[in-house]
Structures are given as structure tokens and as C-alpha cells.
Amino acid sequence: xxxxxxxxxxxxxxxxxxxxxxxxxxxxxxxxxxxxxxxxxxxxxxxxxxxxxxxxxxxxxxxxxxxxxxxxxxxxxxxxxxxxxxxxxxxxxxxxxxxxxxxxxxxxxxxxxxxxxxxxxxxxxxxxxxxxxxxxxxxxxxxxxxxxxxxxxxxxxxxxxxxxxxxxxxxxxxxxxxxxxxxxxxxxxxxxxxxxxxxxxxxxxxxxxxxxxxxxxxxxxxxxxxxxxxxxxxxxxxxxxxxxxxxxxxxxxxxxxxxxxxxxxxxxxxxxxxxxxxxxxxxxxxxxxxxxxxxxxxxxxxxxxxxxxxxxxxxxxxxxxxxxxxxxxxxxxxxxxxxxxxxxxxxxxxxxxxxxxxxxxxxxxxxxxxxxxxxxxxxxxxxxxxxxxxxxxxxxxxxxxxxxxxxxxxxxxxxxxxxxxxxxxxxxxxxxxxxxxxxxxxxxxxxxxxxxxxxxxxxxxxxxxxxxxxxxxxxxxxxxxxxxxxxxxxxxxxxxxxxxxxxxxxxxxxxxxxxxxxxxxxxxxxxxxxxxxxxxxxxxxxxxxxxxxxxxxxxxxxxxxxxxxxxxxxxxxxxxxxxxxxxxxxxxxxxxxxxxxxxxxxxxxxxxx
Ligand code: F6R
Numbered sequence: 110x111x112x113x114x115x116x117x118x119x120x121x122x123x124x125x126x127x128x129x130x131x132x133x134x135x136x137x138x139x140x141x142x143x144x145x146x147x148x149x150x151x152x153x154x155x156x157x158x159x160x161x162x163x164x165x166x167x168x169x170x171x172x173x174x175x176x177x178x179x180x181x182x183x184x185x186x187x188x189x190x191x192x193x194x195x196x197x198x199x200x201x202x203x204x205x206x207x208x209x210x211x212x213x214x215x216x217x218x219x220x221x222x223x224x225x226x227x228x229x230x231x232x233x234x235x236x237x238x239x240x241x242x243x244x245x246x247x248x249x250x251x252x253x254x255x256x257x258x259x260x261x262x263x264x265x266x267x268x269x270x271x272x273x274x275x276x277x278x279x280x281x282x283x284x285x286x287x288x289x290x291x292x293x294x295x296x297x298x299x300x301x302x303x304x305x306x307x308x309x310x311x312x313x314x315x316x317x318x319x320x321x322x323x324x325x326x327x328x329x330x331x332x333x334x335x336x337x338x339x340x341x342x343x344x345x346x347x348x349x350x351x352x353x354x355x356x357x358x359x360x361x362x363x364x365x366x367x368x369x370x371x372x373x374x375x376x377x378x379x380x381x382x383x384x385x386x387x388x389x390x391x392x393x394x395x396x397x398x399x400x401x402x403x404x405x406x407x408x409x410x411x412x413x414x415x416x417x418x419x420x421x422x423x424x425x426x427x428x429x430x431x432x433x434x435x436x437x438x439x440x441x442x443x444x445x446x447x448x449x450x451x452x453x454x455x456x457x458x459x460x461x462x463x464x465x466x467x468x469x470x471x472x473x474x475x476x477x478x479x480x481x482x483x484x485x486x487x488x489x490x491x492x493x494x495x496x497x498x499x500x501x502x503x504x505x506x507x508x509x510x511x512x513x514x515x516x517x518x519x520x521x522x523x524x525x526x527x528x529x530x531x532x533x534x535x536x537x538x539x540x541x542x543x544x545x546x547x548x549x550x551x552x553x554x555x556x557x558x559x560x561x562x563x564x565x566x567x568x569x570x571x572x573x574x575x576x577x578x579x580x581x582x583x584x585x586x587x588x589x590x591x592x593x594x595x596x597x598x599x600x601x602x603x604x605x606x607x608x609x610x611x612x613x614x615x616x617x618x619x620x621x622x623x624x625x626x627x628x629x630x631x632x633x634x635x636x637x638x639x640x641x642x643x644x645x646x647x648x649x650x651x652x653x654x655x656x657x658x659x660x661x662x663x664x665x666x667x668x669x670x671x672x673x674x675x676x677x678x679x680x681x682x683x684x685x686x687x688x689x690x691x692x693x694x695x696x697x698x699x700x701x702x703x704x705x706x707x708x709x710x711x712x713x714x715x716x717x718x
Contacts, residue, residue: 110712111195111207112136112181113287115268115298117278117323123172125308126179129297131160132304135363135506137712138181139189143167144196144203145174146275151203155194176278176325178268178298180205183712186213187230197234199241202250204269206233207300208285209717211263236267244271251322254279255338258320264463264717268298281320285716286461286489289313289321289331291345296323296331301714302348302487303504310348314487319343346487362705364507364599368691371512372555375684377501378516379547382523388544390527395480395496396452398531403448404431408440408468409456410715412510412591413517417456419587419683420521427535427543428528437464438718440471447475454480456521458505458513459714460488469493482520484513498524507706508713509598511691514591515554515684522547522680546678556675557688561696563672564689567654568696572600574625578616578651579606579690581629582639584683588629592690599698599708609635609642617645622667625652627693631674631682632659640664656689658682 112133116122126143141163142155152172156162160181180195186209187193196203210216213232220238221227227234236257243253250271258265264284271277280287280298290297290305290312298321299305302312315321318336323329335341360366384391396402405424407417417434424432435445437455441464447453453472457465460483469479469490481494484502491497500516526543529535535543571577577596581589586608593606607616609628620626626646630639636659644664647653652668658676663669674685698705 110136110183110714110716112138112300112304113205113207113266113268113298114179114304115177115270115278115280116295117176117276117325117329118295119175119325121173122175122177123167126177127160127164127167129299129304130179130181133181133300134160134707135508136181136183136300136714137508137707138183140182140184140191140194141180142182142194142196143172143177143179144198144270145172145177146270146272147172147174149272151198151200151270151272153196153198153203155191155196157189157191157194174275176270176275178203178205178270178278185209185717186232193229193231195233197229197231197237199237201244201272202237202240202269204233204237204240204267206236206265206267207716208265209263210235210261210265212261216260236261240269250274250277250279254281254320258283266300276325278323279320280315280323282315283318284463287315289315289323289333291331292329294329296329306348311345312348313343313345314492316343362507362695364509364511364695364705367505367507367512368688368695369558370503371515371688372551372558374502374512374516375519375554376551378519379523379550381499381501382520383544385548388541390523390530392498394524394527394531395498396528398528400450402430402450402452402528404433404451406433406435406451406453407456408435408437408453408465410437410462410464412514412594413456413458413465415587415591415594416514416517416521418590419518419584420525422584423522423525424528427525428532429534430528430532435468437462437468441468447472447477449476451477452480453477454482455490455494456482456517457488457490458484458500458502458510458517460485460490461714461716462490463716463718466490466493482517484516508708508711509595509694515687518683518687519547519550543680546680549677550681550684553675553677553681553685554688557685557692561692564692565696567670567672567693569700571596571602571625571693571697572700574602574623576619576624577602577604577627578619578624579604579627579629580609580612580639580642581606582609582635583633584679585629585631585635585639585686588683588686588690589627591687592627592629592693595691595694596697598711599694599705600701600703601709602697602701609639612642612645617649620646620649620651622650622652625654627690628653628655629686629690630655630657630659630662631677631686632657633679633682656686
């Protein structure tokens with residue numbers, strides 16, 4: 110979603126703002142812009158489409174200035190046009206915004222009644238006019254911003270520059286993330302620390318309601334005010350981000366690189382939780398296992414939700430704990446019934462997903478303990494939860510989540526195993542066997558990746574399809590859901606997934622010769638049942654593609670193929686088959702020629718509802 114960069118420096122900032130925005134591209138966007146202050150004027154350039162379009166504009170029409178703000182916009186209010194691109198500005202002030210101003214229509218109507226003319230369809234423009242009016246009335250920039258944000262409802266992170274104050278940059282946040290970067294002779298704002306990493310190692314994560322006033326005098330100084338306008342000190346953090354992760358290396362896309370990183374990221378995540386030698390879990394359980402756990406609730410969105418669906422099978426089968434799984438966007442609005450001893454676990458790659466964060470705050474407010482499983486250590490979710498566990502996937506740049514998903518599975522499986530061991534549902538021998546199975550997972554995933562040519566061929570075939578169905582049973586059902594989501598996200602082919610046993614209850618009506626079926630069918634406890642469902646579909650003429658470890662499996666179909674995968678344990682299959690469906694989605698998109706890493710309309714970090 111929208112990305113913000115701000116720089117206050119002694120050097121020219123225009124080019125570096127674009128450089129910073131390029132590190133926010135992964136969040137997803139459809140227009141971009143930059144504004145600087147120089148020679149007592151606001152200089153502003155904006156463009157629809159990708160950053161390159163903005164670079165081209167700047168090349169023929171450069172801007173100058175040592176203070177500036179930049180933005181990548183993911184359209185919410187108004188089309189992704191030049192007119193709606195940020196920064197929005199008047200003669201006095203320019204603003205970039207991430208989030209949604211929920212009461213903007215009310216504010217806009219009032220401003221229009223006062224005779225103001227709006228240039229864009231955005232919610233952001235009301236912020237610019239409100240600050241401008243306050244400045245016109247003689248307020249200082251700091252007070253103009255304070256007065257304005259008091260009138261705003263919704264979520265926002267804002268970066269603001271002022272024509273008459275070229276030594277000033279203001280940032281403020283409520284709901285959306287904003288990071289301050291600090292050097293002796295430069296100050297920065299960014300939507301995430303990753304964007305600032307090449308410039309500074311010292312950052313401060315602004316907290317909910319904070320406003321930072323950054324100034325250039327004899328020295329560069331900043332002051333942070335909390336929501337109650339009191340000066341506060343926030344902890345400074347030393348950044349330790351692997352900048353190399355920003356390169357695709359030998360891979361044609363970040364997504365492919367991230368798929369191939371999985372043997373390593375799975376091993377890193379596993380070994381951050383267990384001791385390989387003694388085959389014991391090293392981390393303290395985030396749940397109070399000595400208490401009678403009645404219920405675990407797993408709450409999340411999108412791909413992370415599918416990780417939770419998989420974990421439901423594990424918590425219930427392995428640990429005999431009732432597990433409920435919720436979409437955060439539904440959970441937060443349905444007045445959920447909670448017991449104070451419910452354990453609520455929030456799963457998120459970015460740790461910034463607004464619905465997941467809101468659901469966590471709701472649960473906290475009701476007195477429940479909260480645990481976050483996140484991939485970004487300093488994310489809002491990690492900081493808001495009582496406890497958090499990190500997935501060790503490293504920065505994930507491709508918009509479609511791959512390695513973060515499998516790392517989430519690994520963490521959730523270990524938590525289920527820990528609960529099973531504590532509750533003595535699994536005996537010592539079963540626990541040891543499970544450990545051995547998990548330790549084999551990274552190698553088995555790398556075996557899947559050793560020969561991707563079959564996925565490539567299948568991708569070519571599927572790229573011709575208009576609709577594709579996935580089926581699976583048991584833990585293969587969330588794999589099927591994830592496969593369909595990945596495929597539609599990046600290839601734009603309509604795909605849906607069903608629990609194989611549900612086909613007869615409706616979806617089988619969709620089957621025809623033009624609708625390929627992809628069955629997730631390892632030879633496991635559910636295999637025979639799924640095999641019957643595959644027969645039923647083939648009898649109705651669909652092209653059949655079966656992901657299986659049973660090389661002899663066959664059905665009579667006008668088009669049929671087994672995609673053979675390594676034999677593994679039940680838990681190993683969850684990772685192996687996930688990796689396979691990721692590859693199928695990738696190669697299908699590759700053959701369709703879509704933008705794999707930044708698919709249309711999607712954002713990496715969903716910071717608005
Ligand atoms: C799909 C994908 C999304 C995210 C969802 C939640 O490939 O990446 O469905 O999983 O937006 O995001 P996080 O996990 O950051 O909370």
C-alpha cells in the first residue's frame with residue numbers, strides 16, 4: 110500500500126527520495142510523486158503508473174531542494190491518475206498520506222461551503238486544505254498540523270513540508286506505520302525501516318498518535334510529541350537489515366528467488382525454535398500451558414489465514430485443543446464471544462495488516478492474552494502483542510507471499526507440537542518422530558525445487574485456461590486454497606479451491622472440458638477419498654492434473670497428468686505441496702506475461718481497510 114519517504118538534509122533530496130520510493134515499490138502502488146521546497150516555492154512532480162514514469166518526468170523537468178517528501182500511491186479514493194497522485198499541495202504546504210481519512214466527505218463538504226476548490230478526488234486533499242487554512246490564520250506549522258489531525262478520523266501516516274519553512278519536516282501517525290531515521294547531518298521518514306536502511310542504521314518507530322518535528326539549524330534536531338502533545342522519548346533501534354535481500358540475484362523475479370530460499374528460511378525458522386541435537390523445543394511456549402487451555406483462536410488475513418487453517422488441523426489432531434480460525438476483517442466486526450482464558454494468536458507476514466492489528470487491539474481490550482507470529486520484528490503487530498514469535502523468512506519483496514507462509518507453517522506446527530508434548534497427547538516416541546520429520550522438511554523442499562521443468566510445462570498449459578479448480582482434503586485443503594490464491598493473484602486467471610468432499614455439494618457444476626482440475630493428493634490418510642473425487646471430475650470431462658507421490662495413480666481422462674513429488678510424512682507434505690503450488694502459480698504467470706512481483710491492484714502491506 111502507499112509508501113512514504115521524507116528527507117531533511119544539506120544535500121539535494123529529489124533523486125534520493127525516488128531511490129527510497131523504489132524500496133517501497135514492493136508494497137504495491139499505481140502512481141507516484143515527489144515534492145521539495147526550494148527558492149521559497151513548492152516544487153512538485155507526479156505521475157501515473159510505475160516509478161520509471163516519474164523518473165522520466167524528473168529527467169526532463171528536474172526539481173531542487175534539500176527537504177522533500179515522496180509517495181507511492183495505492184488508490185483508495187479516486188482513480189490512479191496524475192491528478193490524484195500525492196503529494197497534494199497548496200501554495201503553502203505539501204502532504205503525502207498513507208491510510209484513509211474516514212470523515213473526509215464531511216470535512217470536504219465544509220471546506221467546499223467555504224469556497225475552496227478541490228483538485229483531486231482523494232481523501233488526503235482535505236488534510237492539505239485544513240493545514241493551509243490554519244497557516245493562513247497565522248498558526249505555526251506545528252500547531253497547524255496539530256489542529257488538523259485533531260479533526261481527522263481514520264488511519265493515517267503523514268509527511269508534510271512547508272513553503273515558508275525550508276528547514277522543517279513534520280511526520281505524524283495514527284494507525285499507519287511511520288519510521289524516523291536519524292543521522293548526524295540528515296533526518297528521514299519512511300513507511301518502513303527497510304526503505305531507510307541504506308541511509309541510516311539508527312531508527313525510531315513512531316508510536317500510535319506520535320508527531321515528530323524535524324528541524325535543520327546549526328544541527329539536525331527532532332522532537333517527538335505523543336497523542337497528548339507531551340514531548341516523549343522513544344527508543345532508538347539499531348537496524349540490522351540484510352540489504353542484499355533487495356537484489357533478485359540470478360532469479361528473474363523476487364517471487365522465484367523467495368520460493369527457492371525456502372529450504373534455508375525453513376531451516377532458519379526451525380532452528381530458531383528447536384535444538385537439533387537434543388530434539389527439544391527451545392523457546393518458552395507463548396501460552397501458559399499449565400493453565401487448562403480450552404481454546405486457541407487464530408486470527409489473520411489472506412495467505413496468513415490459510416496458514417492458520419492448516420494449523421487448526423495440527424492443534425486439534427496433535428494437541429487436542431479446540432482451535433477456531435477467523436478472518437481478522439470479519440472477527441473485528443462480529444462481536445466475538447471471548448473467554449478471558451482464550452489464547453488469541455495473530456499471524457501476519459508484514460505485521461502491519463490493519464484488520465489483524467485492529468482485531469488484536471479488540472481482543473487486548475477484552476482482557477485476553479495475545480501472541481503475534483510475524484516476519485517483521487519491529488512491526489506494529491509485534492509491538493502491540495503481549496508476546497511475539499518471529500518467522501525467520503527474511504524480507505519478502507514479491508507481493509505474493511511464499512517463504513513467509515511456509516515459515517508461518519513451521520512456527521505454528523512447533524507450537525502445536527509443544528502443546529501436544531506438554532499435554533501428553535503425543536508420547537516421547539511420537540514427538541521424536543515428528544522432530545525427525547520436521548528436520549527433513551528443508552531438504553525435501555529443495556528436492557521439489559531441483560526440477561522445476563514440470564511446473565514450467567504445466568504453467569504453460571494452465572496459462573491457456575480461463576478457470577481452474579483446486580481440490581484437497583485435510584491439510585491438503587488449505588494447500589489447495591493457497592494454490593488457488595497464488596495463481597489468481599499473479600496470473601489473473603480465475604481459480605478457486607474446494608474441500609474435495611464439497612465438490613458434490615455445488616462446485617462440480619463448474620466442471621467442463623475447459624476447466625482444469627488440480628488435485629492435491631499425496632498418498633496419505635485422505636488419498637482414497639480424494640481419488641474418488643478426482644474420478645468423478647474426470648468422468649465429467651475436465652483436464653486432470655494430480656500432485657501426488659503415488660506415481661501409479663491414473664484416471665481415465667481426455668487429458669491427465671501426475672506431477673510426482675517426493676514421498677514424505679504428513680507434516681512434510683504440507684510444505685512440499687505448498688512449494689509445488691507456488692511454482693505452478695509462478696510459471697503460469699510467467700507464461701501469461703503478467704507482472705509477477707507487483708501484480709495489478711495488490712499491495713504487500715495492507716494498511717487500510
Ligand atoms: C497473498 C498475500 C496476502 C497476505 C495478506 C495478509 O500472497 O500475501 O493475502 O497474506 O494481505 O498479509 P500479512 O500476512 O502481512 O498480514
